[in-house]
Amino acid sequence: MLLRPVWIVAVFNIVIVSSFMTSDLACSGGSAEIEIDGYDPRGFRFPPKGSNGFPVSTTCVWKFITEADLRIVLGVTDITKDATDTITLRDSNGDILPTTSVAVGTREGFEIVTSTGNSISIQLDTNDSSNDEEIFIYVISGVDSGTCPGNSKISATDEYQIITSSNFPDNYNENEVCTVSITADENKVISYEILFKQIQDSTAFDECEEVFEVFDGMLATLVHRQCFT
Structure with missing residues (x-):
């Protein structure tokens, strides 16, 4: 999880x-x-x-x-x-x-x-x-940040903010989608750091069952992807 x-x-x-x-x-x-x-x-x-x-x-x-x-x-x-x-x-x-x-x-x-x-x-x-x-x-x-599941928007500032999966530090729920849109003021650049990751490793399907992705900017360029099968 x-x-x-x-x-x-x-x-x-x-x-x-x-x-x-x-x-x-x-x-x-x-x-x-x-x-x-x-x-x-x-x-x-x-x-x-x-x-x-x-x-x-x-x-x-x-x-x-x-x-x-x-x-x-x-x-x-x-x-x-x-x-x-x-x-x-x-x-x-x-x-x-x-x-x-x-x-x-x-x-x-x-x-x-x-x-x-x-x-x-x-x-x-x-x-x-x-x-x-x-x-x-x-x-x-x-502790759970309360951000997931669902869709949410966050305004990045000069102070760090935390996003976690649901139930953190316990396992997240099954069949769950969490989408977070992060914006910042003009002339600011958003930095993120993955502090800890543990994704369920499943071999039940040929395709990705659990996926974590990060997209950059309005063009939605994929900058990070983690997929376990």
Whole structure:
């Protein structure tokens, strides 16, 4: 399903598809709390760049927390771990969130999870050996902008504005069309950035079942298209 916040601003003549900036996580045991600003995509790695493997026989807890009225989307990718290293995701209320198994000797990830409140915690319990283990975590927080579905018009200003799919950060609805027309004052250029995207991957049909498109100007020139079949 598509989870997609987009910010728009009428200032610079640029079009960007965002990539996450990756920061190092630290752990020598115990827990750490990390604040996540709304709609600000963040990426984290552990162990820190230049280090090799998880610390032995250690429990690390990282709690990602955002503003009270927002919720968090978290993805864990490129996991490399030993058989007895364990990774646990906990919701805001302490409930354990579902994860998939990661085979030893592979680089795999978990399905994206969404918090019910304004925080998610990830707990890493390591075994008594250290090899080449590592983990990457990607986080964004937000709430449904109320723009989709249907047709709407937005006037871009010098301040950024957010557009999300319906139900964000949960899955959008089926059989839904959302069209947003964005205009700006004369002599202004509209810039947009895709902060986060997750589109349903379906192989049921030969043609595109889920499509995201961006058109430029009165001539409706296609400048960005993402299609999954």
